[in-house]
Amino acid sequence: MVDFDNVVSRRGTYSTQWDYVKDRFGEADLLPFTISDMDFKSPAGVSEVIKTVANRGIFGYTRWNNPEFKEAIRNWYRSQYDTDVDSDAIVYSPSVIFSLAKLVEQFSKENGLVLTLTPCYDAFISTITSNSRRLFQYRIDKGVDFEKLEQTFVNEKPEIFLLCNPHNPLGIVWTENDMQKFVDLCNAYHVSIISDEIHLDILREGVKGNSLAKFFKELTVPAAVITSASKSFNTPALGCSYALIPDERERLDFLYTLKAKNALSSVPYLGMLSTIECYNHQENWLQELCSYIDGNFVYVSKFLKKRLDIEYKIPDATYLAWIDISDLNVEMKDLQLELVTKQKVAIMDGRIYGNGGKNHLRLNLGAPRKKVADGLERLAKAVESLRDKKNSNS
Numbered sequence: 001m002v003d004f005d006n007v008v009s010r011r012g013t014y015s016t017q018w019d020y021v022k023d024r025f026g027e028a029d030l031l032p033f034t035i036s037d038m039d040f041k042s043p044a045g046v047s048e049v050i051k052t053v054a055n056r057g058i059f060g061y062t063r064w065n066n067p068e069f070k071e072a073i074r075n076w077y078r079s080q081y082d083t084d085v086d087s088d089a090i091v092y093s094p095s096v097i098f099s100l101a102k103l104v105e106q107f108s109k110e111n112g113l114v115l116t117l118t119p120c121y122d123a124f125i126s127t128i129t130s131n132s133r134r135l136f137q138y139r140i141d142k143g144v145d146f147e148k149l150e151q152t153f154v155n156e157k158p159e160i161f162l163l164c165n166p167h168n169p170l171g172i173v174w175t176e177n178d179m180q181k182f183v184d185l186c187n188a189y190h191v192s193i194i195s196d197e198i199h200l201d202i203l204r205e206g207v208k209g210n211s212l213a214k215f216f217k218e219l220t221v222p223a224a225v226i227t228s229a230s231k232s233f234n235t236p237a238l239g240c241s242y243a244l245i246p247d248e249r250e251r252l253d254f255l256y257t258l259k260a261k262n263a264l265s266s267v268p269y270l271g272m273l274s275t276i277e278c279y280n281h282q283e284n285w286l287q288e289l290c291s292y293i294d295g296n297f298v299y300v301s302k303f304l305k306k307r308l309d310i311e312y313k314i315p316d317a318t319y320l321a322w323i324d325i326s327d328l329n330v331e332m333k334d335l336q337l338e339l340v341t342k343q344k345v346a347i348m349d350g351r352i353y354g355n356g357g358k359n360h361l362r363l364n365l366g367a368p369r370k371k372v373a374d375g376l377e378r379l380a381k382a383v384e385s386l387r388d389k390k391n392s393n394s
């Protein structure tokens with residue numbers, strides 16, 4: 001059994017979440033529940049692989065286009081998602097958002113429209129708009145209405161549909177039926193589709209994820225899955241992601257951009273080896289992680305009900321809790337001030353995730369329960385203190 005309760009200090013590791021929390025929240029030394037990486041150690045097998053490499057001391061340029069890397073990915077899709085991936089479709093990319101930036105340029109014209117479902121991962125917003133594309137935010141905070149979505153395809157004429165599968169921050173797992181509808185819409189209205197599947201492995205018990213790769217054969221428009229093992233196994237610092245691009249011409253264009261235009265032909269060795277190790281040998285670790293995170297969600301749900309009378313619905317995926325604070329009758333501005341300056345805790349304000357993010361907090365639960373409990377306690381104290389102030393003023 002992996003001891004996910006074990007608290008490991010991340011301070012002093014140049015950690016974006018811990019050591020640089022001031023950049024986003026204006027104060028240092030806050031207890032952070034922010035950027036989505038986890039406070040757990042990666043699987044021991046990853047450290048073993050790194051130790052072996054370190055002992056050998058060879059760190060030269062490395063070829064990603066090798067059978068072990070591609071087979072590991074194919075095995076993963078076969079075992080986890082019952083999907084056959086053509087090994088030719090697999091291409092390395094330094095990061096998922098790098099793939100997004102390049103595919104947005106490849107699949108659309110300058111000033112073209114990208115449609116995504118919001119609230120959404122904040123980097124979607126910045127990547128699309130800073131790459132000279134327009135963004136259409138289709139709100140799904142009150143659920144997805146496929147008829148209205150179709151109308152949006154008709155009226156707005158997007159060039160790309162960008163899907164977060166599963167959805168960050170709402171934690172929605174798209175069912176096979178949902179995926180079929182997205183695919184049908186894209187085919188019918190000639191809209192390219194990109195599916196970001198970096199959160200696909202973090203599922204609640206009994207929930208099944210559905211990759212767009214399963215629908216590649218049906219798609220008549222440019223399509224890509226962009227993903228990485230780095231979210232599931234907590235290895236973003238090692239560097240390595242990949243894309244699945246079924247169409248040969250689109251794939252060659254992507255490779256031209258990667259290798260010729262950006263001179264990125266060599267993969268970070270440790271990132272690639274870690275992907276191979278995790279996909280080939282760390283399925284059990286992932287299962288244990290998911291059940292620990294399930295426990296964190298149950299804890300959050302009970303706590304919110306008991307202390308703040310919030311009815312919180314546990315999502316089907318991700319380790320991110322999306323908490324509606326509308327019924328608390330506190331202003332987000334006041335709450336954030338109280339959280340940061342008095343309670344010394346950093347919890348994301350939902351508004352950074354675009355339309356539909358108002359009155360929500362995003363709390364990262366990829367952490368030992370003790371930290372989660374501490375964060376929630378601070379949140380409850382902040383709310384109680386604001387209420388006390390309100391009562392004493394009235």
Ligand SMILES: Cc1ncc(COP(=O)(O)O)c(C=O)c1O
Binds near residue numbers: 035095164198241
């Ligand atoms: C939906 C989504 N895509 C991509 C990323 C980041 O991936 P990368 O660091 O490989 O660009 C994240 C990280 O939080 C994410 O939530």
